Amino acid sequence: MLVLRTSLTVILLCGTCLLLQSCGQQHAQMGSPLLASPVPDPSPAPFSLDNLTATPFLSPTPDPGVAAKLTAIGGPDATMSAWGTVFARTPTRPPGTPPPTAPPHTPEPLNRPLGIGSPSLGYRPCPCTFANSWIGRLNDKYILVWAGGWDRQPDHGFLMAETENVADGEPSGWSFYDSPVRAGGLTILSANGLRLTIGAGNGQQFVFDASTFTWANP
Amino acid sequence: MYRPPASNDVWVVAVGYYVNTSSSWRPLAARWVNSGSNDLSLPPAPSGNDTLLFGVTIDSQAEIRAVGFNGSYTGTGNPFFERWNSTSGWLTPYVGLDNGSLHAVAQVPTDPNTAWMKDIWAAGKGASGSLSPVEHNDAIDWQPVSHPNSNSLYGIAVNSIVMGGEPTMSFSASEAWAVGNYTSGGVQQTLVLHYTPPAVPGAPRYTISNYVETTDETVLKQMGCNAQARGETGIHVLDFGAPRNWSAATPNATPTYGTQLTGPPPVKTVTIPKIETMVANFADGLAIPTCAPSGPPPLQPRRLMVAIGTSNDIEDPPHNALNYGHGIAWGTMVAQANQYSIDQGYSDRITFAGAMDIEQGSNPTATPSGGTATPVWGNPTPVTDWINGYVAASGGYDFYNFGSCDGCDPNPAGGAMAYGWTPAAVYNVSYGIYLHAYPLPEIYYFQPGSDLAEQWRRTSLAGAGMSFGIMKSHGVMTEDQPTTSNSPDQGWNQLWQALNFDPTGRTAYDPPFSTQITQKQK
Numbered sequence: 001m002l003v004l005r006t007s008l009t010v011i012l013l014c015g016t017c018l019l020l021q022s023c024g025q026q027h028a029q030m031g032s033p034l035l036a037s038p039v040p041d042p043s044p045a046p047f048s049l050d051n052l053t054a055t056p057f058l059s060p061t062p063d064p065g066v067a068a069k070l071t072a073i074g075g076p077d078a079t080m081s082a083w084g085t086v087f088a089r090t091p092t093r094p095p096g097t098p099p100p101t102a103p104p105h106t107p108e109p110l111n112r113p114l115g116i117g118s119p120s121l122g123y124r125p126c127p128c129t130f131a132n133s134w135i136g137r138l139n140d141k142y143i144l145v146w147a148g149g150w151d152r153q154p155d156h157g158f159l160m161a162e163t164e165n166v167a168d169g170e171p172s173g174w175s176f177y178d179s180p181v182r183a184g185g186l187t188i189l190s191a192n193g194l195r196l197t198i199g200a201g202n203g204q205q206f207v208f209d210a211s212t213f214t215w216a217n218p
Numbered sequence: 219m220y221r222p223p224a225s226n227d228v229w230v231v232a233v234g235y236y237v238n239t240s241s242s243w244r245p246l247a248a249r250w251v252n253s254g255s256n257d258l259s260l261p262p263a264p265s266g267n268d269t270l271l272f273g274v275t276i277d278s279q280a281e282i283r284a285v286g287f288n289g290s291y292t293g294t295g296n297p298f299f300e301r302w303n304s305t306s307g308w309l310t311p312y313v314g315l316d317n318g319s320l321h322a323v324a325q326v327p328t329d330p331n332t333a334w335m336k337d338i339w340a341a342g343k344g345a346s347g348s349l350s351p352v353e354h355n356d357a358i359d360w361q362p363v364s365h366p367n368s369n370s371l372y373g374i375a376v377n378s379i380v381m382g383g384e385p386t387m388s389f390s391a392s393e394a395w396a397v398g399n400y401t402s403g404g405v406q407q408t409l410v411l412h413y414t415p416p417a418v419p420g421a422p423r424y425t426i427s428n429y430v431e432t433t434d435e436t437v438l439k440q441m442g443c444n445a446q447a448r449g450e451t452g453i454h455v456l457d458f459g460a461p462r463n464w465s466a467a468t469p470n471a472t473p474t475y476g477t478q479l480t481g482p483p484p485v486k487t488v489t490i491p492k493i494e495t496m497v498a499n500f501a502d503g504l505a506i507p508t509c510a511p512s513g514p515p516p517l518q519p520r521r522l523m524v525a526i527g528t529s530n531d532i533e534d535p536p537h538n539a540l541n542y543g544h545g546i547a548w549g550t551m552v553a554q555a556n557q558y559s560i561d562q563g564y565s566d567r568i569t570f571a572g573a574m575d576i577e578q579g580s581n582p583t584a585t586p587s588g589g590t591a592t593p594v595w596g597n598p599t600p601v602t603d604w605i606n607g608y609v610a611a612s613g614g615y616d617f618y619n620f621g622s623c624d625g626c627d628p629n630p631a632g633g634a635m636a637y638g639w640t641p642a643a644v645y646n647v648s649y650g651i652y653l654h655a656y657p658l659p660e661i662y663y664f665q666p667g668s669d670l671a672e673q674w675r676r677t678s679l680a681g682a683g684m685s686f687g688i689m690k691s692h693g694v695m696t697e698d699q700p701t702t703s704n705s706p707d708q709g710w711n712q713l714w715q716a717l718n719f720d721p722t723g724r725t726a727y728d729p730p731f732s733t734q735i736t737q738k739q740k
Binding site: 111112113117118120121122123124125126127133135144169170171173174176 | 429431432457459460478479480481482483484529575577622662663697698699702737738739
């Protein structure tokens, strides 16, 4: 048995060795994706502000996709889409003309409207759908709470909340608070100070303390 | 073997062949459910041919894949594929193009939430003088995989690869092993073939793009300064929100185009001339010498494509602004911004492009009960109208689609893309019908049911037979929502894996850039 197992191993190793040689050579010639051994994975260079100027970084290399696209269509202005290339063309304004001026700038106070409002943000911070929102104020910060549910888990409701400096609008960044139990998508029903009554899709109600971003007992 | 959920049943399936009374070789399939046996009643195989089945697999959705041979038992033939599911029974079989037969099939088990993704491999024996066939199915179709050996393969196994901490996901293909034999010097030798996906290169450094939520030009100048301080090279999107026409309510009025900025209320709006001034300030900030990072100069010159973005909106159903005229105004603004860059001597570092966050629709079934449904996004026609206007006026400056591809997968079951969108339509507005259009896809999330990278691979495949072929994404956009979002490297890696793991290489591409969009006004 031992002899047989050894023989099988030798055959396997021989076969694999031959494959390694022939595969490797032919792979280079044929561009085959089937390999006999994996390719080492080079570690990516870490992103750091400290080494931005000292480390070579990827691009701007010519884009083969652009080249393929240009080959396909050609045309006199084809190279204009080569990345980073700017062509001087017939000016749309006389050279040297300053850009259109905007009205003098007045620093804009945030003036967030307080209370329950629209779910609109203008962008999607998560794979989710919002029902409505609430904005409150605590000292020098706005508190923003959006209520909704995850798109792929309709029974999973959550609140998304952040604070913002009233003075400069600096946001803390959104954080997410799942409902205490899965009860469907959430809606902000009412606010009593900074305590929000939250309704769930199945009729359950919860209370969210917007001063601490925690769920409270109703 | 398969265990139906919430059941004590165990399915065992087997395939084979028999010789009928006409001396033809016919396929055979059987399923045992606990003690009973059920013939799966294969439909007639292609007439006039011998058909034999040699290998079978069943996945977690009870879908059966069987492989074998179709042709002349004593002559030549082709690989043969059968597929069965509990909804449709046996589907129309597929006859491969290779010469030979398939003897084994295996697939990576998939999470029920990702049943729309498949990773199935089959291998077999080539006809005399032909390569042994190896085939891969990515849920789109079966494709032959090239390899260098003219031999026989009798067994295959696959192994899911852990990527991004999600072992149940597959990225168009995973690791596969096939075993068989080959002849060397008249001696039969053991053969082991191994497919391992290509190594993922390091992700490019990312830029930090901005949702512009301010009308303060000095903030834009500071954003430009910050971008230079970060040493940004690549694409930097300034997202000015949804297109608007402020005079739409007045009949026959000259349109007053602009946008409604993103962010919490109160609503802020800007006109297109105001946007031009703001982006000019961004360029000024980018060029301030004192904003440059300290230390030695970079080894390569830094260049930034500043993509001035809007969206196809969710709140403009009459398309008062998502139209050809707004596209003309946007394209004119981009051309003038570039003229400003030239005039100021920035053009070796800064190019402006147009951009749009093109999305396809919310999931109506996910509307929170008692809440207000998020309106669906526009259909392709006004988007195409807008881009046509942009192209007509921009003078050839690039256009980026930094949107999503919602519904590009068939999940949830029965789901479909909204309001006339198709993968081909997404391909067209992102790449396919415009010389200077490129995708910068949102790869925001990575969770079961939301494999955005795989959606974009499929969108790219939609263009395989169309004008410009597969899409060449210029990069990846991620979002800085720490709880739910991919990091820039995770997002870029996911798209790279989806595009490049496919063993046929048909979507292979190396997106050169990466950007992360933030609501922070920095």
